Amino acid sequence: MTGKTAKRDDLRVVVMGAGMAGILSGIKLREAGFSNTVIYEKAARVGGTWRENTYPGLTCDVPSHAYTYSFEPNPDWSYMLPPGAEVQDYFERTAKKYKIDEMIRFNEEIIRCEFKNGRWHLDMKSGLHDEADIVIAATGVLHHPSLPTIPGLDKFQGTMFHSSRWDHSVPLDGRRIGVIGNGSTGVQLICALAGRAAKVQHFQRTAQWIMPVENTPFTEEQKAAFRADRALLHSVQNDATYLANVERFTNAVADATSPEIAQIEAIVLDNLEQSVADPVLREKLRPNYRAACKRLIFSPSYYSAIQHPDAELVTDGIECIEATGIRTRDGRLHALDLLVLATGFKADQFMRPMNVVGRNGVKLNDVWAKRPNAYLAVAIPEFPNFFMLNGPTGPVGNFSLIDVAEQQWGYIAQLIERLRSGASQEIAVTQSAMDTYEQARLAAAKNTIFASGCNSWYLDAEGVPASWPWSYGRFKEAMAAPQLDAFGLKA
Numbered sequence: 350m351t352g353k354t355a356k357r358d359d360l361r362v363v364v365m366g367a368g369m370a371g372i373l374s375g376i377k378l379r380e381a382g383f384s385n386t387v388i389y390e391k392a393a394r395v396g397g398t399w400r401e402n403t404y405p406g407l408t409c410d411v412p413s414h415a416y417t418y419s420f421e422p423n424p425d426w427s428y429m430l431p432p433g434a435e436v437q438d439y440f441e442r443t444a445k446k447y448k449i450d451e452m453i454r455f456n457e458e459i460i461r462c463e464f465k466n467g468r469w470h471l472d473m474k475s476g477l478h479d480e481a482d483i484v485i486a487a488t489g490v491l492h493h494p495s496l497p498t499i500p501g502l503d504k505f506q507g508t509m510f511h512s513s514r515w516d517h518s519v520p521l522d523g524r525r526i527g528v529i530g531n532g533s534t535g536v537q538l539i540c541a542l543a544g545r546a547a548k549v550q551h552f553q554r555t556a557q558w559i560m561p562v563e564n565t566p567f568t569e570e571q572k573a574a575f576r577a578d579r580a581l582l583h584s585v586q587n588d589a590t591y592l593a594n595v596e597r598f599t600n601a602v603a604d605a606t607s608p609e610i611a612q613i614e615a616i617v618l619d620n621l622e623q624s625v626a627d628p629v630l631r632e633k634l635r636p637n638y639r640a641a642c643k644r645l646i647f648s649p650s651y652y653s654a655i656q657h658p659d660a661e662l663v664t665d666g667i668e669c670i671e672a673t674g675i676r677t678r679d680g681r682l683h684a685l686d687l688l689v690l691a692t693g694f695k696a697d698q699f700m701r702p703m704n705v706v707g708r709n710g711v712k713l714n715d716v717w718a719k720r721p722n723a724y725l726a727v728a729i730p731e732f733p734n735f736f737m738l739n740g741p742t743g744p745v746g747n748f749s750l751i752d753v754a755e756q757q758w759g760y761i762a763q764l765i766e767r768l769r770s771g772a773s774q775e776i777a778v779t780q781s782a783m784d785t786y787e788q789a790r791l792a793a794a795k796n797t798i799f800a801s802g803c804n805s806w807y808l809d810a811e812g813v814p815a816s817w818p819w820s821y822g823r824f825k826e827a828m829a830a831p832q833l834d835a836f837g838l839k840a
């Protein structure tokens with residue numbers, strides 16, 4: 350062990366995952382001069398959720414120039430809301446440009462990570478072993494598919510897969526396709542399949558509010574101007590109207606009684622009233638809970654897609670799945686060639702099923718038995734030198750997780766700098782800081798629009814929203830600098 354005050358550039362840093370936040374970590378660690386860093390990635394490519402999701406119609410519903418690393422603007426975004434493949438390409442290009450590929454060990458799944466004798470000991474499925482002084486968990490939120498427990502699911506004789514496991518060898522044109530689920534994924538799928546499939550049936554359990562949005566392309570002239578003028582590109586990336594909307598929206602979310610929420614409600618209600626001609630269909634599409642309670646769906650074309658002559662909204666409730674299709678509670682059998690389960694993700698898993706064990710044998714599975722949580726979404730008591738990006742209770746409003754991860758990185762960087770400088774050997778948030786934070790978070794979460802009476806992936810097992818419950822401004826403030834008295838700093 351080196352002396353307490355010697356600068357330790359060679360500290361071993363392990364990053365879990367090479368998605369958006371893992372690539373960010375690699376870039377920032379290299380920039381800061383950490384020379385002994387590895388990123389373990391269980392798949393063969395970078396990209397995380399953008400690698401896993403390739404379904405037709407996949408679109409980023411955050412404006413492209415905002416869904417971009419602050420330090421790596423992209424003049425070439427094709428659309429305001431770009432296709433998923435373009436986002437994946439952006440991450441691959443960025444990883445190459447910053448030579449992050451060289452840091453990544455692909456096809457290595459970490460199965461155990463245990464803190465023993467002052468270091469993290471990691472075991473991979475392949476049998477590889479590593480040790481680290483610092484671990485950054487950048488494992489993402491939405492990557493464990495949630496499969497429905499519908500009777501007869503295993504009896505279906507057609508083709509069936511989860512939306513994040515798309516099989517591109519399966520033909521779509523002229524087929525009878527059923528989509529279960531109408532979150533952002535199901536809605537985007539219907540927009541892509543209506544008019545292409547012989548018939549597409551959308552099985553809706555709960556109606557969704559739809560926020561209208563225009564998806565304008567960037568012209569070749571605009572892209573050329575962005576390429577030529579860095580300041581112009583920077584101003585687009587930091588568009589004041591968008592940033593003001595982020596601020597307004599997160600403030601609105603934090604207070605279900607706010608006038609901003611009432612404004613959102615008026616817009617989505619007007620969208621429904623104006624866009625759906627048939628009164629029977631309109632009533633089926635009318636949610637019975639408040640707008641933005643579930644994650645708002647931004648779609649330029651869902652209402653027109655579901656009114657396509659070859660599309661049908663099915664709301665009768667699924668009785669069971671049979672060999673040839675879905676039987677609804679009204680007794681009807683909906684014959685299908687392809688069944689897509691757009692049924693979302695288990696949002697409470699994070700780095701699990703990995704077995705993570707902290708100081709004194711404390712198991713992550715036990716700490717998170719009730720609900721996954723973390724101090725300011727980044728640190729867990731008894732898990733020293735272990736930090737998370739986009740960890741539990743991390744999402745801020747509906748907006749760019751890249752911005753959230755960058756700000757979290759700014760916070761974590763200050764802690765790991767203490768480790769590198771030798772000022773501390775072990776940094777772990779104290780239980781009392783965690784408890785105080787969690788108490789305040791739970792109280793605030795109950796006032797958010799997410800807790801106003803609907804079911805969504807934002808809610809934990811006890812129905813409490815698991816996202817940042819305060820304003821965007823408060824998040825920025827919290828991430829600006831760690832309060833060191835919240836941490837046990839072992840010298």
Ligand code: NAP
Pocket residue numbers: 408409410411491497498499529530531532533534535553554555644667691692693694804805806
């Ligand atoms: P989701 O929002 O969790 O939606 C899951 C859907 O499946 C819901 O409509 C749910 O119905 C339905 N469902 C689940 N089990 C069911 C069952 N047994 N029977 C019938 N219906 C069932 O999942 P998602 O659409 O994949 O989206 C998840 C998140 O991914 C989004 O909120 C967003 O954060 C992210 N995403 C982002 C983009 C983007 O453009 N940035 C695109 C896609 C996804 P209930 O509502 O009744 O529970």
